[in-house]
Amino acid sequence: MERTDPFARHAVRPSVSVVVPALNEEESVGWVMENVPGWVDEVVLVDGLSVDGTELVVADVRPDVVVVHQRARGKGAALRAGFAAASGDVVVMLDADGSTDPREVGVFVDALVGGAQFVKGSRYLPGGGSSDFTWLRDVGNRGFVWLANRLFGVAFTDLCYGFCAFWRRDVGRLGLVADGFEIEMELVCSAVRAGLSVVEVPSWELCRRSGVSNLHAWRDGWRVLGTLLHQRFRLGRRRPGRVGESTGTEIRLVPTLVPAHGSGQWLPAGSDTRGWEEHREAEALMTVLVATAAESTAPVPVRPARAAVAELAVSELAA
Ligand SMILES: Nc1nc2c(ncn2[C@@H]2O[C@H](COP(=O)(O)OP(=O)(O)OP(=O)(O)O)[C@@H](O)[C@H]2O)c(=O)[nH]1
Numbered sequence: 001m002e003r004t005d006p007f008a009r010h011a012v013r014p015s016v017s018v019v020v021p022a023l024n025e026e027e028s029v030g031w032v033m034e035n036v037p038g039w040v041d042e043v044v045l046v047d048g049l050s051v052d053g054t055e056l057v058v059a060d061v062r063p064d065v066v067v068v069h070q071r072a073r074g075k076g077a078a079l080r081a082g083f084a085a086a087s088g089d090v091v092v093m094l095d096a097d098g099s100t101d102p103r104e105v106g107v108f109v110d111a112l113v114g115g116a117q118f119v120k121g122s123r124y125l126p127g128g129g130s131s132d133f134t135w136l137r138d139v140g141n142r143g144f145v146w147l148a149n150r151l152f153g154v155a156f157t158d159l160c161y162g163f164c165a166f167w168r169r170d171v172g173r174l175g176l177v178a179d180g181f182e183i184e185m186e187l188v189c190s191a192v193r194a195g196l197s198v199v200e201v202p203s204w205e206l207c208r209r210s211g212v213s214n215l216h217a218w219r220d221g222w223r224v225l226g227t228l229l230h231q232r233f234r235l236g237r238r239r240p241g242r243v244g245e246s247t248g249t250e251i252r253l254v255p256t257l258v259p260a261h262g263s264g265q266w267l268p269a270g271s272d273t274r275g276w277e278e279h280r281e282a283e284a285l286m287t288v289l290v291a292t293a294a295e296s297t298a299p300v301p302v303r304p305a306r307a308a309v310a311e312l313a314v315s316e317l318a319a
């Protein structure tokens with residue numbers, strides 16, 4: 001497995017951000033963080049309002065973690081917020097439950113540095129596999145692969161696998177809008193439609209290390225199918241480079257001061273309903289990015305600190 005710095009032989013070293021969506025994964029995310037290669041420049045944790053110590057576990061291993069508190073629900077909304085917050089040249093997606101192996105990150109980055117524009121893991125290539133497939137997921141996934149290959153004229157071996165990497169400069173071209181697990185299908189279809197060169201690398205999916213899945217095979221399967229059909233037929237014939245021109249992606253990231261990790265007054269994002277006035281009494285503060293849907297009229301539950309208020313559109317951040 002790749003454990004060395006894939007940039008060692010390159011004069012100009014692109015920076016790498018790892019984006020980790022997490023919802024109550026304190027039992028698993030520590031292992032994930034400990035196995036993120038040391039040469040990764042940035043870890044962005046998108047915490048879906050966990051009520052456990054997920055954030056603390058990550059901060060313990062990576063004190064420099066960029067924390068995003070995700071007010072909208074779903075893995076897709078989490079990833080979109082994470083992509084907006086990331087600052088690296090390269091973005092790699094990693095699950096917090098340990099099912100995507102952080103020790104494989106180098107293989108993905110290597111493929112990008114070698115010329116690919118979008119890299120996706122495949123559990124069906126030689127060297128890849130899964131310890132986590134149920135028969136339903138396996139059959140369903142094979143069906144999606146068959147259909148997508150015919151609809152898009154491609155020859156993928158796998159889909160619906162959340163281990164992907166790409167250059168951050170291309171995020172805007174993908175025009176991502178998915179909120180749920182269908183983001184994985186949307187990412188790949190959008191990359192194809194945008195004319196990016198998509199490369200598969202072998203990957204071995206592990207079982208989640210603890211806790212329960214947030215995925216519901218039937219419900220999420222329908223959403224995936226809807227996304228696939230929408231991606232293929234929305235604009236009729238494929239027009240490379242046109243996708244994402246009018247992105248509906250509107251997630252705001254609001255820098256917000258909250259009690260710092262280790263301050264004794266820290267609370268998990270999902271159980272902290274205090275307002276800024278109460279936070280101001282905290283002995284130590286830190287900044288998190290609160291992600292909300294731009295169209296949402298609901299107030300951000302934790303009021304942003306006055307000095308730090310800045311509302312940043314995804315498009316600005318991705319620029
Ligand atoms: N921030 C955030 N993360 C989420 C949300 N839903 C799922 N996740 C995370 O997304 C990753 C993948 O979700 P899982 O529930 O493991 O789904 P899965 O990998 O298809 O299912 P398993 O087979 O159980 O691993 C995990 O790290 C979850 O914690 C959400 O609404 N918000």
Ligand SMILES: [Mg+2]
Nearest residue numbers: 095097099208
């Ligand atoms: Mg998982």
